[in-house]
Amino acid sequence: MPILREGELDIITHSAEQTRRLGVKLGTLLLPGDVVCLSGDMGAGKTAFSSGIGAGWGAQEPLTSPTFNLVHTHSRPQDRVRLYHLDCYRLTSAADADSIDLDDILDGRGVVIIEWAERIEAALPRERLWVELRVLEPTRRNFVLTATGERYRKLVDQFSGRA
Numbered sequence: 001m002p003i004l005r006e007g008e009l010d011i012i013t014h015s016a017e018q019t020r021r022l023g024v025k026l027g028t029l030l031l032p033g034d035v036v037c038l039s040g041d042m043g044a045g046k047t048a049f050s051s052g053i054g055a056g057w058g059a060q061e062p063l064t065s066p067t068f069n070l071v072h073t074h075s076r077p078q079d080r081v082r083l084y085h086l087d088c089y090r091l092t093s094a095a096d097a098d099s100i101d102l103d104d105i106l107d108g109r110g111v112v113i114i115e116w117a118e119r120i121e122a123a124l125p126r127e128r129l130w131v132e133l134r135v136l137e138p139t140r141r142n143f144v145l146t147a148t149g150e151r152y153r154k155l156v157d158q159f160s161g162r163a
Helices: 016-027 046-057 094-100 117-123 150-160
Strands: 008-013 035-040 071-075 082-087 111-115 128-135 141-148
Touching (some): 008 016, 035 117, 094 117, 128 150
Parallel strands (some): 035 111, 035 128
Antiparallel strands (some): 008 141
């Protein structure tokens, strides 16, 4: 996992299952208040990665794409922390974020995963983990994780095994 800049990590996966396992690893590290923004083309692996995050975090039910509902809320048995999984594909601007009560979701009490985050970027907190996914070949994906803020730099360090 080569380091590009401080707080940045570049990873290549070779299958959907490997993409999911990468998400599982990240999910085990997430804390209430964490915001993970996913960006990339259709079919880049955002939902597979999110599914892994949910499994690693401990969601009681599998994460699926919330495209038509926009937001799915998940829980885990050991505490009252929630995981919010948003799909902003159908939103066209930061102003649309009001329609999903984004401010309430970002209140710091839960973990937030946002697919198609670039569509509402102006409404998102400055400090966050941004994950850009790119299709390289039919089964290969490139992930670039970019941390903004001390919490997210530590998260990337933990994720990469440097901490």
